[in-house]
Structure formats: structure tokens, C-alpha cells
Amino acid sequence: MKWTELRDQSCPVARALSVVGDRWTLLILRDCYFGIRRFDHFQERLGITRHVLSDRLKSLEASGILRREPYQQRPLRHEYRLTEAGKAFYPAFVAIVDWTEAHVPPKDGTSVRLLSKTSGEPIRPEVVDANTGEPITLTSVRGITPSMPEWDAKRG
Amino acid sequence: MKWTELRDQSCPVARALSVVGDRWTLLILRDCYFGIRRFDHFQERLGITRHVLSDRLKSLEASGILRREPYQQRPLRHEYRLTEAGKAFYPAFVAIVDWTEAHVPPKDGTSVRLLSKTSGEPIRPEVVDANTGEPITLTSVRGITPSMPEWDAKRG
């Protein structure tokens, strides 16, 4: 399978990877969530090469995750802002961060903390079924897909 | 920044990428959630080259996501099974799939459906704060991190 073919797969995991599945894109998105919008700021913070950054921003724009908007004329300059689709990825992003904090320990003790803006308390992210409020786990869900009807088979 | 340095970063996104941030790992994990355990089965389903598959399985084992277990002697054969950390990634995986279904449309009409095992109904995944039950969005959360105290600054 080629990298460029991922987008056309029916599997949503493959499609997700076509958008955020490379070395840098999720880090760029992280910085967007931090409020970063400009080329040089991304480049300084990430240590990514300018060439690759240019590429990734283009592809994020093409995927509808970021949009490029002029913020001044003379000289014309653009910045990159999250679209609704980009903002909508934030919960998934939080779920990844939460898993990582729990299962991929840092070498030093530092860590990110997410606080609720309303209560000021640390949040405890959880992925639930909005219909029932029940947490989603590997054993509570069954998948149906054209390519693999028996997703429910033995797992783990 | 080098690929190998990601693991030592304090940022959990960088650490997450050190584990699942390459072209193939998330697809391997998907197949694990389908119940796939053996080398050749991964290879056939994914179309990954055997060399890269071998590499990824080793690194997933090193990260504690999969464990390698003998399933027969003579000839000695191993299979790859999800650890608790691997299973614990499932909710994040579902959050990614859900976002993708909503924002990265497939070319053909096929799609995956996740059903609750108890009710049989389609699930509607949502990332909430377990303390309050409130959905987590970009605007409801404030981040604190050593590298960027003002995460809460203007965003979007």
C-alpha cells in the first residue's frame, strides 16, 4: 500500500493516517491547539525543516484541517488557522494525550495537565457512548465492516 | 528533532508519536483489535513489507503495547498479543475513527460501524470529563505545561 492510496481506503483508520499519520502532523496540530499560527513560529518550536513544514501545512490545508488566511497586505502574509474539522479533532487528541500520560511514561517528571475552564479542576478524559454514558472498551464494542464481518472474533 | 528523541520529550504528544506515530503502527494496532496475532496474517492484510512489519512489531513489543508469546513448540512459533496498555489505547482509537468518519469522507460509501455489545445499537463515541460528564472541547479546557504556561492563549 502506498502512502497516497490511504485516503481512498474505506477503513477510517487508513483515512485518518492519510491526514495525521506522519511524523510531524500531530505535532503541528498540537501547536495549533497552543495557538500557534505562523510559519516561523511552527518552525522554531518544532525544529522541523522548512521544506517539510511547508509540505505539511499544504496538506493540512488540502485536508480541510487548517485554512490559510491573510493577516496583512504589503507584504502579503498568511497564517494558518484551525477549521471546524481541525477543532473537532481536539477530543481525539485529548484521548491520545491521556493514554500517553498513563502508558508511555516520560523520562523526567514533567507532564501536561488539562484543567477545566469552568471548574479549574484537572479533567479526567474518558471516551463514552453518548447514548448510554457507558465507557467504551475493547470488549464492549463490536465492529461491522465490509472487509471483516467477524471483527468481534477473539481479540487481545 | 530526531525520531529517536521523541520518546524522551516531556510533551505527551511527542511521546505518543514515538510509539504510534509512523505510517504503519496504527494499522497494525487496528488489526490487533480485529483479532489478528500472527506475522503472516498482518503481512497479508496490510500489504506491509515483511522487513518493516518485523521492525514495527519489535518496537511495539519494546513499547509494551504488544507482547510476543509462543503458541507452539517444534517449530517454535510466536504470536503478538495486546498488553493492557495496548487494550487501553482502544478508546483513543475509537475517538480517532469517529472523527475520521465525520471529517474525512471515504470515496466510496462503505464505512465501519461500531455497535454496543449489550444493546446492539450503534455507539456514538464522545470524549467527556469523567468528573462532570461534560464533553471536552477546545474551548472548555486549559492546558498547563512547563514549556508553555500560556497554553490558554488565543486559539483557533
Next chain:
DNA sequence: TAATGTCAGTTCTGTTTTGGAACCTATTAT
């Protein structure tokens, strides 16, 4: 006994992608 098949890899070679650094263009500031 010989040939064939299975499974889990390793080795080889050539293409793609990335990293690192310098360069380019328009414009404002000194």
C-alpha cells in the same frame, strides 16, 4: 526418501522521504 508447504523472519537493491543548510522575494525599520 524426496518434494512441497508453512511460518517467521532476514537480506538485498533501488526509490522515496526526510534532514540540514543556504538561498530567494517583498517589504519595513535603522
Next chain:
DNA sequence: ATAATAGGTTCCAAAACAGAACTGACATTA
């Protein structure tokens, strides 16, 4: 005039990847 700023592009070397063949330990079939 000179330097600085912002947002890129161009070049080359290094790393990662794809595709295919090969290995080794057995098991099965002829």
C-alpha cells in the same frame, strides 16, 4: 544603503521504505 522579518524554495546527503528473493526449522504429502 543595510539589516531585519516573514514565508517560503532549492540543493544535496542521510534515513526510511518498497519489492522481491532467500533462510531455517520443522510438517505434510507423494
